[in-house]
Amino acid sequence: MSSLPTVPETLARATRTYPDREAIVYPDKDVRLTYAELDDRVTQCANALRARGVETDDRVSLLLHNSAEFAIALFGLLRAGAVFNPVNYRLAPDEVGYILEDSGSTHLIFEEATRETVERGRERFETVEEYVYVDDDVEDGPAYATGFHELVDGGATTTPNVTVDPTDQYAIMYTSGTTGRPKGVVHSHRDATYHNMLYTGQTGVNFTDIGISAMPLYHNAELNCGLLSRVNVGAKTVICHDFDPQRTLELVDEERATHLFVASRVWRQLLEATDEVPFDGSSLELGIYGAAPMPPSLLESCRERFTERYATAYGMTEMGPCATFLLPFEIDQHRESVGRPGPNHEVRIVEPTENESPDDPVTPSDTLEAGQTGEIALRGPPMMDRYWNAPEKTAEAIRDGWFFTGDAGYLDDDGYLYLVDRIDDMIISGGENIYPTDVENVLYQHDAVLEAAIVGEESEEWGEVVVAYVVTDGSVTESALDEFCSDHDSLAAFKRPRRYEFRDELPKNPSGKIQKFKLRDDQ
Ligand code: ATP
Ligand code: MG
Structure with a gap:
């Protein structure tokens, strides 16, 4: 054996x-x-x-x-x-x-x-x-x-x-x-x-x-x-x-739990639940979040209420799942990051439009420099063998021993990884790469916007144009949102949505992530 x-x-x-x-x-x-x-x-x-x-x-x-x-x-x-x-x-x-x-x-x-x-x-x-x-x-x-x-x-x-x-x-x-x-x-x-x-x-x-x-x-x-x-x-x-936030808190106390790993949004639910049930929490030694970014203010409140020590990880089903870690002693300096590669792991940022053939090796020349956004490629021992019944998908995803995540991100000078978006969601308009989160983050600052998803729509003139799908509280018009975006200094004019679609809800998978491919299919 x-x-x-x-x-x-x-x-x-x-x-x-x-x-x-x-x-x-x-x-x-x-x-x-x-x-x-x-x-x-x-x-x-x-x-x-x-x-x-x-x-x-x-x-x-x-x-x-x-x-x-x-x-x-x-x-x-x-x-x-x-x-x-x-x-x-x-x-x-x-x-x-x-x-x-x-x-x-x-x-x-x-x-x-x-x-x-x-x-x-x-x-x-x-x-x-x-x-x-x-x-x-x-x-x-x-x-x-x-x-x-x-x-x-x-x-x-x-x-x-x-x-x-x-x-x-x-x-x-x-x-x-x-x-x-x-x-x-x-x-x-x-x-x-x-x-x-x-x-x-x-x-x-x-x-x-x-x-x-x-x-x-x-x-x-x-x-x-x-x-x-x-x-x-x-x-x-x-x-x-x-999952029941109050019950989870009760169990932490009853069983004297030391570790708790839940998705970032769930930490918010747990925090809110501390007002509903008696909660001590003194047994907790490590809190871990993942699956989505954790707003800094939420992280601070959690550290005050649950435990000082927090960590996060980034990965996906294919990597088994964790590939990068941000540990408690470095979280203060690199809050928005998902950390550095775990032991025996590597991260590379690769030009997203290249390396589309399985025969193309990933050479250092494809690797972008610190600060430049591209596709995140990972490798490490727990990586999947293959996709089941899907040799073409496997060949697209694993090239030269690297797993191409489909996520966009960049590394800083110290090798910390930052997530930006999904590559498939990136919009190329008039030759410019547009990452939807840049636009979504602006829309989310408008009080009337409850949910926003930016997707590309085919255009003869530009290749693609930016379309915003929004769920609002009903108190805002298309022109008001357009004005809000144009007034925003962080948003270049070419990133501004050309059209707004008002929806009652956006399509989501069972874990609550917005399925943009369904919005594109509807166009
Ligand atoms: P599918 O591959 O079917 O489209 P999926 O990629 O959402 O679904 P998962 O493997 O469950 O399926 O999720 C992995 C994805 O979750 C990553 O590719 C990344 O986009 C996102 N993710 C993982 N960890 C984090 C994190 N710490 N912060 C933000 N996003 C994360
Ligand atoms: Mg995936």
Whole structure:
């Protein structure tokens, strides 16, 4: 066996070292499992799945909120040699169907909260051979599904005789679908282990730590940075079924949580919730934010209320996810930055219009200088192997060993990375590159603007022109917004929207990111 562990082997090793420490706490159902107990359940789950016909490399999908069962099913299916396919429980039946069909999933584990989606979509879930239902303690469970607890209880307790290699596929995780249809990202066990080492090294998480999984485990930020990295070091994970700010705060106090990693916007919700429930928070040692920039004033309030020590990371599903880190001791000097590359990682900023062919090597001459905005390219050991079923997309994204992120950004003189926008959203008008956020940031300063998205529209004369899609409180006209933009000294005339579209809402993916490709498609 390789000395590099597979994902289920990280659990086995932690169990040998810390058998009696608590691994999983799931307060919603009063579940508390030590490492030894978790490991036993996982072995039973693996054996039960094998006995039900799950074979090595079969894809097993989870359509589940966070729960202790999520963790048992995850490690169990991996110990059975299967590939983990988490599905966002907020997706519509057809979107779930697309993922199940694309990944060729044979088993679907779901719950009461996702039962309706399954029942509406079942006819098109053609690859699924068996349904497993987690809430088998409720009456009137679906007749077509096997009960999860019954299944696991019946599983043998001896370690299954299945060989899993670190280079084997561990997961197919679908991206959030911000820039198009979600892509299946293939990661090996080795990628997850490398990411564990990276993340634990950067954040210092150890066996005494207690983290709250408040964000969804189907997303690889919570999965890899939360659950997997904690299991890797024998730490404790407190699992919240669904995000509820007040409940999260209560759990921080009740369980004496030390680490909390949530999206930047969620920190605001938590801060507001401190007025609603009694909250002490003295156990918190590290707060982490990600997924979007954190306004400096919000960060300051959070540091006063929660913990002085904050960090952030930048990455994406394809990188497993974290590639850059901004650590507590450097956050004051580089607030707007997403940090520098993590150990063994590299960042390059590349001219976005070049390197479109997979054969084009990334040479230093393509690399832009500090201060210049271009496409962010990353490389590091946890990087994905490929996109599932999409060789052309893989060839476009991975060139010469670098992952081309599709994000635009720049490095400063000290090598700190700043995000600007998504490359696909960049507008080229009359030969000038326009980054939508420059314009959106101006519009957001107008009190009547609730939401704004800038996209390019084809134009014979200019190539593209700038169009603004806005959601307002109804108190502002197109000419007033145009005047507001022209009065703004930071906005060059060529960046000013040529047209405004007033909308009641903007299309968003389930994580709340605006889907500009849908606005472009509507034009
Ligand atoms: P798709 O690839 O399907 O369009 P997505 O890129 O939104 O969806 P994810 O992998 O969940 O899917 O998100 C990664 C993206 O999130 C990054 O490419 C980047 O645009 C954004 N992001 C990640 N970390 C940060 C951060 N710290 N600050 C701001 N944006 C971030
Ligand atoms: Mg992406």
